[in-house]
Amino acid sequence: MRIERILAAVIATAALAGLGLTGVATATAATAQGAPTYVTPSECRQGGGMPDLADNLCKGGTHNGEQID
Secondary structure (H helix, E strand, O other), X not given: OHHHHHHHHHHHHHHHHHHHHHXXXXXXXXXXXXXXXXXXXXXXXXXXXXXXXXXXXXXXXXXXXXXXX
């Protein structure tokens, strides 16, 4: 009887921990896709891109397509 209680507590804890991790992953993904990002011209260059000030976009590199602030 005691082993059954301990086993039930362990399973319940594992289930709750799994739900918590899922919620964190969902919140992180929502934050990553939220607001548009802005970079400075120097950040664009440091990332390997070229700032296109006519379109206010970083072209190429790690910040490709991000708006220039």
